[in-house]
Structures are given as C-alpha cells and as structure tokens.
Amino acid sequence: MTKKLPHAPFYLRAADATEKLRRRALLGYAIAIGATFIAFVLRLALVDTLPDGFPYLTFFPAVILTAFFCGFGPGVLCAVLSGLLAWSVFIPGSGYQTALALGFYAIIVAVDITLIHIMHEAAQRLRQERAVSESLYDNQSVLFQELQHRVANNIQFIAGLLMMQKRQAIADPSRAIGILDEAQARLQTISRIHRMLHDPGRMDVDIGPYLQEICNDVLDSSGAREVTCVVDFVPAKLDLTRLTALSLLVVELVTNALKHAFGPGQAGTIRVNMRPLDATHYALTISDDGQGMSADADPGAGDSLGWRICQGLAAQLNGRLTYSSDGGTTVRLEFPRWGPT
Missing domain, CATH: 3.30.565.10 (Histidine kinase-like ATPase, C-terminal domain)
Incomplete structure (x- = not known):
C-alpha cells in the first residue's frame, strides 16, 4: 500500500489560502487603497497618543498584509501611498532628517515586500512539486493494483496450464517427460513475453x-x-x-x-x-x-x-x-x- 503525502506546512497552507485573492489584480489594488486609507485614519486617531517619531507605525502592517494577501503590485502601491501620506502629514519640515526617515521607510518596506514575494514564489514552486508528487503517488497506487491484478491472472493461467498438462501425464504416463518439457517451454515463453512487455525502455510498444x-x-x-x-x-x-x-x-x-x-x-x-x-x-x-x-x-x-x-x-x-x-x-x-x- 502507498502512503499519503503528509500535510503541507503552515506557511504553504497560508500562501495557498491567498492564491485566489492574489490572482484578482483589480481587487488587490482596491484593497491596497483601502488598507492605506485605514492605516492613515488609525494614524490620525493616534496623533495625540503616540510621541513624535513614529510616522509609519500603522502603515507598516498595512503594507505587509497587503503584500501578503494581494501580491507584489498591490503591496508596492500601498507602500508608495503610505509613504506619501506619512511624508505629507506626519513628518514635519524637510532636510536631512526627513530624507533619512523616508530612506529608512523605503528600505524596510522594500525588504518586506521582496521577502513576501520570494516566499510566494517558493510556495508556488512547492505547490507544483507537491502536485507532481501527488500525481506520482496516485500513479504508483494504480500501477501497484494493476500489477497485483496481472500477477494474479498470470498465476491463475499458469496453474490452469499445469493442471491440463497434469491430466495429460496421468492419462499417458509414458509422455510425462515430454509434457514437462512442454510446460517448461511455455513458462519460459511467458517469462520472455513479460520481460519484453514490462521493459521500461519499451513503454510504447509497436x-x-x-x-x-x-x-x-x-x-x-x-x-x-x-x-x-x-x-x-x-x-x-x-x-x-x-x-x-x-x-x-x-x-x-x-x-x-x-x-x-x-x-x-x-x-x-x-x-x-x-x-x-x-x-x-x-x-x-x-x-x-x-x-x-x-x-x-x-x-x-x-x-x-x-x-x-x-x-x-x-x-x-x-x-x-x-x-x-x-x-x-x-x-x-x-x-x-x-x-x-
């Protein structure tokens, strides 16, 4: 009996769960805009609560979740919109410190989006390999059952052949040696045919x-x-x-x-x-x-x-x-x- 493949790891199941959503590009971009707006509203609500120096606090999760659930393009759109809003509303003034804050934000979201994209690509390859493995398992199971069926049929045929030749030997004991020689020749023929038919190099038999x-x-x-x-x-x-x-x-x-x-x-x-x-x-x-x-x-x-x-x-x-x-x-x-x- 063949064994079933083990359950997929958690990260692969999570990536599988987002596959349909990431295929719908327009919906993904709409979600990116919505996630940016929600992060902006939350950041406005926390203006009096948070100390200065956290302009991107609510935008980072929005970018990461959008990239994970909706894909690379929507993740980039959310990152760009979030950066522009944070720069225009939550980063006062300009100059070296502003450029440093924006550079820090760009590096972080670029790394996050890239890692998430690489993870999805790896999950896609794993899905394909898993599909191939499952197909091989299924084929192995079918071939194993077919082999059992063939072996049973062949044994039954050989048993019937030997039974008929046994009756001939009983009816005429003087021919027993010749009958055994015939049985040996037939069994060798069966063996030769099976070797030829089941040769992996001759799968498509002409x-x-x-x-x-x-x-x-x-x-x-x-x-x-x-x-x-x-x-x-x-x-x-x-x-x-x-x-x-x-x-x-x-x-x-x-x-x-x-x-x-x-x-x-x-x-x-x-x-x-x-x-x-x-x-x-x-x-x-x-x-x-x-x-x-x-x-x-x-x-x-x-x-x-x-x-x-x-x-x-x-x-x-x-x-x-x-x-x-x-x-x-x-x-x-x-x-x-x-x-x-």
Whole structure:
C-alpha cells in the first residue's frame, strides 16, 4: 500500500489560502487603497497618543498584509501611498532628517515586500512539486493494483496450464517427460513475453515489430531454419493485459504450425496478420502453407492441449476463434478493439 503525502506546512497552507485573492489584480489594488486609507485614519486617531517619531507605525502592517494577501503590485502601491501620506502629514519640515526617515521607510518596506514575494514564489514552486508528487503517488497506487491484478491472472493461467498438462501425464504416463518439457517451454515463453512487455525502455510498444521479434524467437528455439514468419500488423492500442494474452496466443499458434504443418527440413512460411474487421473489432489471422489438416480433423474435439490453451487465451480477449484448412491451415481470431470497462 502507498502512503499519503503528509500535510503541507503552515506557511504553504497560508500562501495557498491567498492564491485566489492574489490572482484578482483589480481587487488587490482596491484593497491596497483601502488598507492605506485605514492605516492613515488609525494614524490620525493616534496623533495625540503616540510621541513624535513614529510616522509609519500603522502603515507598516498595512503594507505587509497587503503584500501578503494581494501580491507584489498591490503591496508596492500601498507602500508608495503610505509613504506619501506619512511624508505629507506626519513628518514635519524637510532636510536631512526627513530624507533619512523616508530612506529608512523605503528600505524596510522594500525588504518586506521582496521577502513576501520570494516566499510566494517558493510556495508556488512547492505547490507544483507537491502536485507532481501527488500525481506520482496516485500513479504508483494504480500501477501497484494493476500489477497485483496481472500477477494474479498470470498465476491463475499458469496453474490452469499445469493442471491440463497434469491430466495429460496421468492419462499417458509414458509422455510425462515430454509434457514437462512442454510446460517448461511455455513458462519460459511467458517469462520472455513479460520481460519484453514490462521493459521500461519499451513503454510504447509497436505491436508489429514486437510480435515479429517474438515469432523469430520461436523459430530460433525450434530450430526450424527453413521456415520463415512474416508479421503484418496495423497500428493498434492494446493494454498490457490484452497484449500479453494476444502474444501468448500468437506464440502458441506459431508453435503449433511449426509442429504440425511442416515435415522435417520442409521449407514454408507462417503469416501473422491483424487488420480492423470493422469499427469495433480486429481480426487476427495466422496461416501457414504447410500440409494442412485432414478433412475430418477437428482440433476442438480431441485432447489437444495447445488448442485448449488457444481457446482460453481467446476467451481472455473476448474473442471467437475459428480455423480452416485449404492449402495449409488458417486460424482466425475476431476480438473487440477495447477490453471490458
């Protein structure tokens, strides 16, 4: 399980609270003028209370609050208006002392406004980084759940495969070694397909070259040097679960063609083709120019493990599997373009 991100620090939450207000420039400038007026009125009210030498006492808070809540521009406007009012009303005379007081005021408000602006900029960057982190957490959670689902499906498929091969071994113990070799080969194929599909460097899988690579691996493993495999695929978008099932189906059918379509040393071609059938379905066709099946042959009627595996994989794709034999064997799968939602 993934952990939730900790709560944002207080200053970031405070900056977030002012974000909408700082985006409304006209309102911010209006608030700056209002804050200046309120500070001026308060300073007038305190003329008889405060001793001389505090002309900016009520203006500093107005500038700081305006800059914090309304942004850089309104803060500068409030600082300028406050300085002019303090200079014209609360700083008597002129000369060196007046210039010193105004310089002191300008430095203080400039530092305050600059620090507040830097703080908001830093908060903005933190918000963006936090948004990215939250997105990564969400993606990690989704990917983790999807991985669990895939692993469960794969284990279930392997368990079913081993159960079918166990039944074959029980029915004919003399074939036990060969059946175990077949199981080992199929498990190695599943492992190879998963490594290829989950390679981080191949996140956007082009189905045609990918299946051509898989078919070439099957040919190399079988030692059928005289047989070639031609893959012709239209660009298609399949999620990894469905692409895994499609890959295993292609491998199984190509392997069956190598076993049964061609004699020892016989040359031939296996064609793997996928085209849109209509707006909602694809048609996958795997054909060979080998010896074909006899007229009364029915793969689904016997105890063919390979055909039952193919039927199970077709069911995972919500597809329908058919076959024909005319100058070779052709197996056709029609399946929807999109998986279950």
